[in-house]
Amino acid sequence: MTWRAPEITRTPEPLVADERTMLEGWLDYHRQTLLVKCAGLTAEQLTTPSVEPSGLTLLGLVRHLAEVEAWWFRENFAGETVDYPYFTPERPDADFDVTGADAEADFAVFHREVELARAAAAGHSLDETFTEKTPKQRTFNLRWVYTHMIEEYARHNGHADLIRERLDGVTGD
Template sequence: MTWRAPQITRSDAPFVGDERTMLDGWLDYHRQTLLLKCAGLTAEQLRTPSVEPSGLSLLGLVRHLAEVEAWWFRECFAGQRVDYPYFTPENPDADHDVSTADAEADLAVYHREVGLARAAAAGRSLDETFTEVGPKQRTFSLRWVYLHMIEEYARHNGHADLIRERIDGVTGE
């Protein structure tokens, strides 16, 4: 039997609520949208690049966003030491190298990182700040992280929509 990415039911983003409810709801909506774009596809289909010369694939987006979740919520905001599953200093774009990737394992990594990101932000004030890891040393708030993550997902979900349409003609949502 051929493995396929699980089907999901996406929840609507909230129309009304306090700021935290809206930010959590919209971020979860975009997380679920990415998974919706992957739903029902085989590992081979998830590894299919968008269009030459780009190597961008749905699985590469899943891997990339797992690491972005870990970077902003866990490492930068919560100050946790993160062992990235794909990134290395020698190959910083390894998240997009899916030629031999295990799609089922990579989706599990994604789900784990989303859960850890949620835990890192739970109960913390949106006004709480941190200084970025790295040479720039910029100061950000947790609110900025949420807004940035929503933007990051929205941009990549546009890519995901086009990639999915190329694979099997499925569009929208």
């Protein structure tokens, strides 16, 4: 039997809530939106590029966002040492290279990274600061991470919507 990306029931975004609930709710909404864009597609469809010359694929977006979750929540905010599944210094964009990828395993990585990101932020104040692990060494707070991640997903979900429409005509939500 051919593996397909699982169907997902998306939790509506919060309409009235405190700041933390609002940020977490909107981030989860966008995480789930990416999965909605992939739902029901085969591994082959998930690795089909959008339109030449771009090599952007839905699976590449899933892999990329798994690593972005790890980078901001775990490595930078929580100070963990992260063993990235795709990125290497020699191949910094390997998350987007889906040649020979295992879509089912990559979806498991995504789900794991989302849970690890939630755990890294749990119990911490939105005002808690950290210094990024780059030569720039800018200081951010956890609130910025949530806001940035919502923006990151929203932008890539726009890409995902166009890729999905190209694959099978499905649009919306």
